[in-house]
Amino acid sequence: MPTTPTLSCLIVDDDPVNRLTLEHYISLTDSLSLTASLTDGLEGLTFFRTGNQVDILFLDVQMPQLNGLELLRVLPDPPLVILTTAHEDFAVDAFNLQVTDYLVKPFDYARFSRAVQRAQQQAGTLAQAPTTQASALPDSDLFVKVNNKMVRINFDDVLYVEALSDYVIIVTDKQKHIVYTTLKAFVERLPFDHFVRVHRSYILNLRRVEAIENNMALMPGGQEVPISKSYQDIVFRKINRI
Structure with missing residues (x-):
């Protein structure tokens, strides 16, 4: 019976x-080994810039001088990342940076273990394809914080995103996901140029539009999304037409 490979870990x-x-939880997990435990983002940056590598980075979001998200943005080839934070309002940044998981403090060993299992699954996928340097996720997939868990969404399936006060609703063919963020913050961080703001309350996936009639985008399943006059020029510049 094959054994689970040991993954090296860094805590920042x-x-x-x-x-x-985290040090205690890692010590309890046979498939993990702790390489270093650092106290701030600058130490983490120095660790990687001096040629060190690990399989999993347990990274705090809020730190002085260089926070966790800033550290991730400057690393050219980061390892699998599990974010840890006392706050839940970094979800959009988290899925934009394609982290493996997002632990909200305080978390127990069971929740830690689920995050590690996701990392092991991704590490296994990468190990089976050594000739490619692609991301662990398909280009169309992002993790989104829904309630208290990170949910993987294929954005090719998304029809539109609708604003609802301080939340947005991500609408796919089969279901809806409610995410705590503003529409403005969501569209600014969404890394797909075929998602376009078409109304103060809607972002539209132009690849899923079946027709446009009377300032309405007609979507699969008979759904309709309004296109306001102030966004019409942007929409028509984006779509291919003759």
């Missing part, structure tokens, strides 16, 4: 209690 967190918790 300015909270000593959380560092000790």
Whole structure:
């Protein structure tokens, strides 16, 4: 029976209690080994820039000088990343950076183990395809924070995104996902140029539009999305037409 390969880990967190918790959880997990436990983002940056590598990075979001998201953005080839934070309002940044999981403090060993299992699955996928340097996720897939879990969504299936106060609703052919963020923040971080703001309350996937009639985008399943006059020029510049 094949054994699970051991994955090397790095902790970067300015909270000593959380560092000790992660160190303890890693020590309890046979498939993990701790390479280093660092106290801030600058130490983490130095670690990678001096040629060190690990399989999994447990990374705090909020740290002085260089926070976790800033560190991720400057690393050219980051490892699998599991974010840790005391706040839940970094979900859009998290899925935009395609992190493996997102742990909200305090978290227990069971939740930690589920995050590690996701990382092991992604590491296994990468190991089976050594000739490619592609992301662990397909280009169309992103993780989105829905309630208290990260949900993987194929954005090729998304029809549109609708604003609802301080939330957005991601609408696919089969279901809806409610995410705590504003529409403005969502569209600014969404890394797909075929998703376009068409109304103060809607972002539209232009690849799913079946027709445009009377300032309405007609979508699969008979759904309709309004296109306001102020966004019409942008929409028509984006779509291919003759």
